[in-house]
Amino acid sequence: RVHRRPKYHEKASFLERESLKGLGLDAVERYTTWFPGTTLGESYRVASTIFQAAHQASHETRPVSWGYGYTDGALGHNNTRRVVEMKRLALFRRNIVRAVSAGNRLSLFLTGISLSVMC
Secondary structure (H helix, E strand, O other), X not given: OOOOOOOHHHOHHHHHHHOOOOOXXXXXXXXXXXXXXXXXXXXXXXXXXHHHHHHHHHHHOOOXXXXXXXXXXXXXXXXXXXXXXXXXXXXXXXXXEEEEEEOOOOEEEEEOOOOEEEO
């Protein structure tokens, strides 16, 4: 059996840093059930708060352009010998990423304002 070194995105340090586990659960007891509220107004406030929290979290996740380095092209770096560390994209400082499609040679991002970005 052949063993290989883990790629950059497979390392435990990367997975821990980029995971969302435990997000916002500090104030809630460990095994409580989430309940939106009893009145319609309270439910709207909870839904609005969740939307705003998700919107803020999307700004804090810092979308990046990524490439493995082993694929042909490696997102324009022309470096196919080693793994390339991910780069932050300045375009996403004020935008929300709604969908991502990543291939061997490029990545496509669809933002919250329906702008399609290719890198």
